[in-house]
Amino acid sequence: MALSVISPNIPSNSHSPPLHKHHKHHAYLLNLLAKSTSLSQLKQIQAHTLRTTCPNFPDTLFLNTRIFHVSSLHDLDYTFHLFSQFQNPNSFVWNTLIRACANNEGKKEEVFGLYKSMLCDGSVMPDKYTFPIVLKACAYLFSIFEGRQLHCHVWKLGFGLDGYVNNSLIHFYGSCGCLDEAQSVFREMRERSVVSWNVIIDVLVRMGGFDEAVKLFREMKMVFEPDGYGMQSMISACAGLKSLALGMWCHCYVLRKFSSEVGESILLNNALVDMYCKCGAVDIATQVFERMKKRDIHSWNSMILGFAMHGKAEAALECFDCLVEEEELVPNSITFTGVLAACNHRGLVVEGRRYFDIMVNEYNIQPVLEHYGSLVDLLGRAGHIDEALDIIANMPMKPDVVIWRSILDACSKKNGGLELSEEVARQIFESERVDCSGAYVLLSRVYAVANRWNEVGLIRNWMTNKGVKKEPGCSSIEMYGISHEFFAGDTSHSSTKEIYKLLDVIDKRLETIGYVPDVSQAPMIDEEELVDGKRHSLRLHSERLAIAYGLLNLPPGVPIRVFKNLRVCNDCHNVTKLISKIYNVDIIVRDRTRFHHFRNGSCSCMDYW
């Protein structure tokens, strides 16, 4: 039954008010609709409409469409009910229904089906408003097949030049990881709005193309004034690039351009907190965080994770307590990733076990692999290898390579458990993963610690024969906005001569204060280095080169910030501590998982690393 004839008591045309009164009444109802805030209010207006308007007037149809639209903002079931009353829903009505589903958690799967029904309906065609809605749902569901079909329809139906549709296509392809398609849609657009730029830049940032994102941002700046969205992506790019200088520039830009809004924007501030944490400036991150007027769970998570990364376990746990006590927010899975990481990075075994328990029993959060990984790593490093193995055995999912590597790592640190190490290494090699170079390196380290140099050589041969490529150690240091990269044993930098000269000096000074290098930690550059030049190869760690470059070029008092792609090894940890003492300089090294703050011979991370 059509909505317009739902009530049998509707006055017939002959009883309708004169036309001018009719218009007035219509405007009155529209005004009521605009002010309605709930479904019950809407239903009252609807009842009133049914009683007082003429069913077949175009104006009444329009009013019903408006009612339908408002209902779609409140209640999906009722919206479906109303939809069934339309005899010939137009594209506006279809779009409203599809959007209502798309905005409803758990109903997104039905969006493409509805789109198909719309096509099959025959009497109506999708319009330029339809595609952004459906594409967004496809982006959310990673429905690459459906999205591509939509792309074809867009061109067939003549919306290929619409800006909104194209922005949605870029976002869809980007979300599905199809960078090439996203870029080609962007390139072929006739008229790009600031949103087009924002979307493509955001896609690049999300896929790790930080340099490319910065490049595009600079291009965009020549045409458009960046808005909050664009700046947010840029700040994330800075976090990815670990470029504190550029990050601070973004912060300044944001403060200058839209100072009043910055305090209000949770998203922008969250990006800033995250960026400062990742760039090693946890103190600035704290300031931004504390000045925020409103915080959501992401803000807290970023801060907790930031503290954890910087080895500030106490601050992280304090932060967690604040979150629980003072705010109405509920910790989520990521929160506990941060909390467990904090415990892990400081070797807080008791706390780690406790928080894991709180997560599962108080918050009913199903632990994921990362939570287990953190706990296993924590226990393993503290020497509770049996307990760690126990947890692995009782996990509901298969352990991944990362977890086995934690165990292997623990075995190599604890100097022993050769059989266990071999068993674990076998597990890693047999797992389906291609990237097990880390396991080879660790196993060889286990043998090196045990002075089994034959096996060390054997593993090197395996690696060569099987074509296993070890990810080369790489460290970078930013100086006056320019990033300098060093690989282990690198001699390609223009200051190589000075760097190695300084390293010789450092070696001598270390020797005089009784430092004994740990041969097993030497970077594996080639076999001769490892076996013959044991002593020599130790100074070839990539971060040692970057630190030396920093010592040579930075003014006194300025902390040296180094980023490393792999983990900081034990030996480097010790040496860097000594360097920070000898040269009275703060050194901040960020490796794969955390920041190490070195000052006056000690480090914020645990000594037992």
Added chain:
DNA sequence: GTAGGGTTAG
């Protein structure tokens, strides 16, 4: 005359 595009974290 009715509506529309982009949300982080490990």
